[in-house]
Amino acid sequence: MSDEIKDMLQAILGRLDSMENQMDEHGTILKAVRGRLEEQGAEIKGINERLARMEGDIKDLKVGQERSEQIMEKLALRSIEQETKIDALKRAK
Helix, strand or coil, X not given: XXXXXXXXXXXXXXXXXXXXXXXXXXXHHHHHHHHHHHHHHHHHHHHHHHHHHHHHHHHHHHHHHHHHHHHHHHHHHHHHHXXXXXXXXXXXX
16 A cells, blocks of 8 residues: 555544544533433422422412402491491490
C-alpha cells in the first residue's frame, strides 16, 4: 500500500474514533436525559395527585360555604322576625 493511502486510512480511522467517542458521549447524555425525564414524570404524577386532592378539598369547602350562607340567611330572617315580635310586644305594653 502506498503511503498516501495509508495516510488517508489513518485519517479516516482517526475521524471514526472521534465520531465513536462523540457517540459514546451522546449515549451517556441520552441516558442521563432519560433518567431525568423519568424523575420528572414521577414528580408530575405526585403533583397531579396533590392537585386532585386539593380540588376535592376546594369542592368540600364550597359546599360548606354554601351551607354556612344558608344558615346565616335563616338566622338573619329569624332575627328580623324576633325583632318584629319584640317591637310589637313593646308597643302592646
